[in-house]
Amino acid sequence: MPIIETKRLLLREFTSEDVEALADILSDPETMRFYPSPLDQIGVVDWIERNRLRYKKDGHGLWAMVLKLTDDLIGDCGLTAQVIDGNREIEIGYHVRRDLWGQGLAPEAALACRDYGFRQLSVDRLISLIRPENLPSRRVAEKMGMSLWKQVMWRNLPHNVFAVFRPNPKMY
Numbered sequence: 242m243p244i245i246e247t248k249r250l251l252l253r254e255f256t257s258e259d260v261e262a263l264a265d266i267l268s269d270p271e272t273m274r275f276y277p278s279p280l281d282q283i284g285v286v287d288w289i290e291r292n293r294l295r296y297k298k299d300g301h302g303l304w305a306m307v308l309k310l311t312d313d314l315i316g317d318c319g320l321t322a323q324v325i326d327g328n329r330e331i332e333i334g335y336h337v338r339r340d341l342w343g344q345g346l347a348p349e350a351a352l353a354c355r356d357y358g359f360r361q362l363s364v365d366r367l368i369s370l371i372r373p374e375n376l377p378s379r380r381v382a383e384k385m386g387m388s389l390w391k392q393v394m395w396r397n398l399p400h401n402v403f404a405v406f407r408p409n410p411k412m413y
């Protein structure tokens with residue numbers, strides 16, 4: 242059952258059967274260059290498990306990004322709760338398989354998550370935590386209407402916090 246559908250993509254919950262396809266994304270050193278390290282197979286299994294726990298606890302998490310044309314799992318995108326400066330924030334996160342970069346797939350999914358977040362959750366803002374060097378991710382944040390809000394240390398590394406604020410209560 243998809244949670245979100247866009248022109249080219251479906252977002253649905255991860256299952257334990259997604260390990261191999263997700264490893265093509267999260268075990269790739271280039272894709273994970275702004276993370277401490279690429280994930281090994283146990284790391285990918287844990288990633289899926291953590292998100293399945295988030296679905297149960299919060300009703301959302303990172304979802305599997307599926308290309309409608311081929312039915313392939315090609316990334317993830319979704320909403321996760323993070324604590325920043327002592328406040329609970331909802332982050333929009335995204336990763337796309339490297340051979341598909343540059344086609345606007347992450348912004349397509351992220352925009353749909355932004356609208357879903359403002360519709361379904363009572364939050365005034367949605368954020369993305371982005372390493373300052375990660376220009377592709379910054380571009381995705383800008384394309385979904387975010388701008389730089391503040392800078393924080395997060396998991397011992399400097400991060401820019403991009404944010405989009407609920408524009409008008411009647412809009413959602």
Ligand SMILES: CC(C)(COP(=O)(O)OP(=O)(O)OC[C@H]1O[C@@H](n2cnc3c(N)ncnc32)[C@H](O)[C@@H]1OP(=O)(O)O)[C@@H](O)C(=O)NCCC(=O)NCCS
Binds near residue numbers: 336371372381
């Ligand atoms: C960030 C990411 C999800 C963007 O996905 P995408 O579907 O390629 O998004 P877009 O097509 O809108 O491209 C965004 C930017 O990526 C860069 N980009 C595009 N094609 C690229 C390519 N082939 N190689 C490297 N960078 C590329 C460009 O800066 C582009 O911005 P522009 O449209 O202004 O030129 C993808 O690069 C990725 O998975 N990166 C690794 C994971 C990651 O860093 N996630 C975010 C953590 S905060």
